[in-house]
Amino acid sequence: MWKGRFQQETAPAVQRFTESISFDWRLYKFDVLGSIAHASALEKAGLVTSEELHQIEAGLKAIEQEIDEGRFPFQIDLEDIHMNIESALTSRIGSAGAKLHTARSRNDQVALDLRLYLRYETDEVCHRITALQRALAGLAGKYREAILPGYTHLQRAQPVLFAHHLLAYVEMLERDRERFVDGRRRINRMPLGSGAIAGSTIQLDREYVAGLLGFPEVTRNSMDAVSDRDFVAEFLFAVALTGVHLSRLSEDLILFASSEFQFIKISDGYTTGSSLMPQKKNPDVSELTRGKTGRLVGNLVSLLTTLKGLPMTYNRDLQEDKEAVFDSVDQIKLVLEVYAAMIPEIEVDSERTRLAANDPGLLATDLADYLVLHGLPFRQAHEVIGKLVAYSIEQHRGFADLKLEEFRRFSEYFGPDLFEVLDLDRAIDQRTATGAPSRKNVAAALEAWNAILRE
Numbered sequence: 069m070w071k072g073r074f075q076q077e078t079a080p081a082v083q084r085f086t087e088s089i090s091f092d093w094r095l096y097k098f099d100v101l102g103s104i105a106h107a108s109a110l111e112k113a114g115l116v117t118s119e120e121l122h123q124i125e126a127g128l129k130a131i132e133q134e135i136d137e138g139r140f141p142f143q144i145d146l147e148d149i150h151m152n153i154e155s156a157l158t159s160r161i162g163s164a165g166a167k168l169h170t171a172r173s174r175n176d177q178v179a180l181d182l183r184l185y186l187r188y189e190t191d192e193v194c195h196r197i198t199a200l201q202r203a204l205a206g207l208a209g210k211y212r213e214a215i216l217p218g219y220t221h222l223q224r225a226q227p228v229l230f231a232h233h234l235l236a237y238v239e240m241l242e243r244d245r246e247r248f249v250d251g252r253r254r255i256n257r258m259p260l261g262s263g264a265i266a267g268s269t270i271q272l273d274r275e276y277v278a279g280l281l282g283f284p285e286v287t288r289n290s291m292d293a294v295s296d297r298d299f300v301a302e303f304l305f306a307v308a309l310t311g312v313h314l315s316r317l318s319e320d321l322i323l324f325a326s327s328e329f330q331f332i333k334i335s336d337g338y339t340t341g342s343s344l345m346p347q348k349k350n351p352d353v354s355e356l357t358r359g360k361t362g363r364l365v366g367n368l369v370s371l372l373t374t375l376k377g378l379p380m381t382y383n384r385d386l387q388e389d390k391e392a393v394f395d396s397v398d399q400i401k402l403v404l405e406v407y408a409a410m411i412p413e414i415e416v417d418s419e420r421t422r423l424a425a426n427d428p429g430l431l432a433t434d435l436a437d438y439l440v441l442h443g444l445p446f447r448q449a450h451e452v453i454g455k456l457v458a459y460s461i462e463q464h465r466g467f468a469d470l471k472l473e474e475f476r477r478f479s480e481y482f483g484p485d486l487f488e489v490l491d492l493d494r495a496i497d498q499r500t501a502t503g504a505p506s507r508k509n510v511a512a513a514l515e516a517w518n519a520i521l522r523e
Contacts, residue, residue: 083144083145084144086147086384087147088147088148088149088387088390089142089144089146090144091391091394092178092390093142093149093152094149094185094394095181095182096131096135096149096153097132098180098181098185099153099177100131100153101184101281102177102181102260102281103124103128104124104125104128104129105260105277105281106260106272107121107124107125108121108276108277108280109272109273109274109276110167110168110170110171112276113272115170115171116164116167120164123161123164123165124161124164124168127161127165128153128157140152148174148178149181150174150177150181170270171263171270171272172261172268173262173263173264173294175262175263175264175265175382176260176261176262176263176264176293179262179293179294179296180258180260180281182300182389183255183258183259183299184281185393186299189303189397190249190252191252192401193307193310193401193404194248194249196400196401196404196405196408197245197248197404198245199404199405199408200241200404200407200408200411201238201241201242201245201517201521202521203407203411203412204234204238204241204411205235205238205514205517205518205521206412207412207416208231208232208234208235209231209514209518211416211418212231212507212511214230214231214421214422215227215229215418215492215496216228216229216230216233216331216422216424217424217425218505224424224427224429224430225430226430226431226433227430227431227492227495228505229496229505230418230421231510232505232513233320235510235513235514237313237317240313240316241313247306248303251299251303251306254298254299255299255303256284257287258277258278258283258286259287259293259294260274260277261274261277261286261290262290262291262293262294263290263294264382265291265294265381266290291380291381292381294381294382295381295382295383297371297386298375300389300393301368301371301372303393304364304367304368304371304393304396305368307367307397307400308364308367308368310364310400310404311357311360311361311365311400311403312365314357314361314403314404314407315358315361317354317407318351318355318358321351322354322355329424331416331417331420331421331424332414332415332416332417333414333415333417334351334353334354334413334414335410335413335414336349337410338353338406338409338413339352339353340352353406353407357403357407360403363395363396363399364396364399364400367393367396368392370388371388371389371393374386374388422492425492426492428467428468428490429460431467431495432457432467434490434495435456435467435489436449436450436453437449437489438482439452439453439479439482442483443481444481449479452478452479455478459474459478467490468490472486
């Protein structure tokens with residue numbers, strides 16, 4: 069492709085060093101799609117005939133089918149997917165194929181392919197996020213009455229509904245999906261026609277090409293268009309943060325499935341055993357998800373590090389963006405897929421979770437609120453209950469086992485009705501503020517999410 073300027077062939081070691089066909093072949097469908105649209109613009113401008121356009125389109129689709137079927141002979145000396153396809157096309161249809169690269173550079177070509185690819189994969193990831201949200205909402209609905217301790221600092225804090233706990237992750241995933249949808253708007257700008265850096269003196273109708281490819285707008289600066297990868301970084305950030313949320317969910321499942329908690333059972337189909345210890349049932353899916361998150365974060369950091377010192381405009385460093393993108397796409401799609409299948413098969417031991425939630429210490433704040441409602445300032449109420457907790461621990465008796473006289477040693481504001489506060493179900497149902505885990509609120513949240521996710 070540059071033999072007019074160079075007198076020697078590229079050294080074999082350099083060919084191996086610079087090639088990207090070993091990984092960017094995955095862009096082939098989008099390269100074909102973009103090339104057909106570009107050829108249509110060439111025909112519209114009178115630079116190829118309608119017959120030549122037909123030859124180009126038929127040739128490109130035949131190449132696409134061969135790649136689909138694994139029959140296409142990729143060549144490392146042609147470096148990338150763009151030149152492999154163009155070279156094969158030219159060898160098959162002759163001069164019409166040689167005209168295809170008119171008014172186009174590999175710089176704007178790869179920018180187009182990458183945007184088309186990420187636009188497609190954004191939609192795929194969003195579909196999988198929604199499927200996982202449905203799975204979580206389904207499990208929440210199945211165990212909507214289950215109560216468990218909520219934790220802060222991994223210490224029992226206050227009682228919550230298990231469904232409320234799961235819906236917290238549905239909320240996180242919704243923000244993740246929104247980030248992908250929002251980022252898609254910035255992906256969805258058509259760069260073709262920007263050339264290598266400054267467009268071309270051959271005028272093509274960029275808006276026409278954008279319309280053919282479903283882009284609502286074209287890029288506005290040719291230098292920015294060929295060197296911009298912030299849409300890739302934004303995509304990788306959304307993937308990494310989704311991974312972080314899935315890693316947090318994984319950690320909860322790992323803990324809850326442990327012998328120390330015994331809150332849930334993960335299906336045999338989504339666990340593994342030990343090669344030595346026959347009693348083991350390991351939550352490997354969750355552990356691997358937690359581990360893969362490091363890869364997702366690493367891919368984002370890798371791209372940002374590559375971009376941070378690049379001068380305008382295109383530099384070959386940008387070739388390093390694709391392996392990070394492909395790996396992140398593969399991993400997040402796989403994790404979302406397996407989790408959407410694993411979650412519905414989880415069994416919750418509602419008796420075990422309720423037993424843990426019956427820890428009297430979980431209602432200490434409720435007792436403080438009781439004192440506040442009876443006229444004691446909160447800071448004083450907090451101190452009273454702190455002393456009462458210490459006394460309860462010292463006596464090895466829970467709040468419900470103490471007598472009214474013992475409560476009144478700590479505050480005269482305690483009355484016979486204090487024992488109503490110590491009812492676990494009442495404690496849950498009293499949490500009625502917007503976003504709090506009362507049964508009524510959680511039921512409404514489930515109904516709302518089910519309606520949203522049905523769409």
